[in-house]
Amino acid sequence: MAGKAEPSGSPGPERLDLTAYLAAEGFERQLIAELGDVEAVRGRLVLARGPRRRACWAQNVWLAPLRIPVGSIQDAARKLRSIQRNWAFCPVAHHRRAALVQELLPHVSAKPPQFPCLPPEAPLGSWALLERDLVLASPSCTSPFPNGVATFVEPRSGPPNRAYLKLWEALALLGCWPAPGERCLDAGSSPGGWAWALSRLGASVLCVDRAPLAPSVARLRGIEHRRASAFSVQPRESEPLDWILSDVVCYPERLWTWVERWLASGKCSRFVCTVKFQGTAHYGAIDRFAAVPGSRLVHLSHNKHELTWMFAASSRGPSSGSPSPAASPRAS
Ligand SMILES: C[S@@+](CC[C@H](N)C(=O)[O-])C[C@H]1O[C@@H](n2cnc3c(N)ncnc32)[C@H](O)[C@@H]1O
Structure with a gap:
């Protein structure tokens, strides 16, 4: 994946020598301090050179980020679909446009499971629209949950708190x-x-x-x-x-x-x-x-x-x- 031009004329995905870390909400500072030198910060997404580092304050780690130039909303959806089926959308910028891309991607069930259960097994990638015409996407991530957020069916009564x-x-x-x-x-x-x-x-x-x-x-x-x-x-x-x-x-x-x-x-x-x-x-x-x-x-x-x-x-x-x-x- 070296960013070769596709038949449509727009460049294909390019594998970056980066790992992307999604900070737990409110803990961006902790994550950046833990990672040391970082390349860029886009919202809660922190990009750092090289392979995965220890990142306790990350809620999800994007292990193989791809840089994908896109010509249109349809082009973005098509390119993501051609990589794999399941994608979690990570809001970073251009929210309206990104939402339109997400609508064209296969539905990923958000139905909370009943505990006890193992996390979902199907591979789940993460993607973000960094610029109008630039997607950052990773087919493999550390968390099996969308953006690292685990949900479960919660009982109506019984426990004294939600701990x-x-x-x-x-x-x-x-x-x-x-x-x-x-x-x-x-x-x-x-x-x-x-x-x-x-x-x-x-x-x-x-x-x-x-x-x-x-x-x-x-x-x-x-x-x-x-x-x-x-x-x-x-x-x-x-x-x-x-x-x-x-x-x-x-x-x-x-x-x-x-x-x-x-x-x-x-x-x-x-x-x-x-x-x-x-x-x-x-x-x-x-x-x-x-x-x-x-x-x-x-x-x-x-x-x-x-x-x-x-x-x-x-x-x-x-x-x-x-x-x-x-x-x-x-x-x-
Ligand atoms: C966050 S609460 C625990 C909530 C609990 N896990 C639940 O699900 O309801 C923290 C608890 O730690 C207890 N605690 C603090 N110091 C303690 C100690 N030395 N030994 C035992 N409990 C302690 C407090 O009394 C408090 O009930």
Whole structure:
């Protein structure tokens, strides 16, 4: 793809020596600082030379950006369609014109799936209209969700808050979730959104928080609540656990010291932990979490000023009953 002229006369796609990073909303500064030298910034889209770099503050990474000169709206749609079927539109500029291009592309289902489910499997590219006559498009991206935004069918009643969406997103990306009867520690559990979600999976959950659980959650099957600091639950005195799930509000270093002990003990091999920040003072801890081999540190679409660290040791095999790509197919 070296930008050769097409039969229509307009130049074809040209592969760029760039990676494009879509910043999580409101975290553009963090992403730019994390990437170091960047080539250009267009809205939330940050372009940087060379292959993929660590980018915890990106919600999606465009792995193979193509520069596609386009002669018209129809030409843009035709060129994108000729590369692949499924495209997510990333609004950057020329919004009206871009919307007209998107209308000519095959429909990609936006129907939220029901958790538990794996993310959609069909390849999903991303594209943006950078200039009137210039498309930037990447057929492959890191997120299976359009612009990295995960949606799920939300129950009308049941959970005490919407924090469970963060846990669902993490578990879907991890590709496994607690199976019935698995032992989970829900650290910083109150008022109980995560506990509610874990109980629905049939897990056996020890909730530890100084604050009380919502009574409706405390009554659920498989829930035990301890009013204490989560950090008092140490591997030396504990039975092995299948999962540690932490949403504790604390300094990232404190969380790391505790997690590191659990990792070293080998008594738990699956983790989902929210790493929370106030200001930029504790960003140093990001390196510690990100350095754990095989783990992921990401900004989920349901995260606020926080990142989610996920780790599932491969030696134990899939945990979740039988994960199936239950998410809706791309085509409608
Ligand atoms: C964001 S809330 C958790 C929300 C919860 N995941 C849910 O789904 O409802 C953070 C919680 O951390 C708890 N917390 C703060 N320090 C703690 C500690 N040392 N041990 C346990 N819980 C702590 C707070 O009491 C608060 O309930």
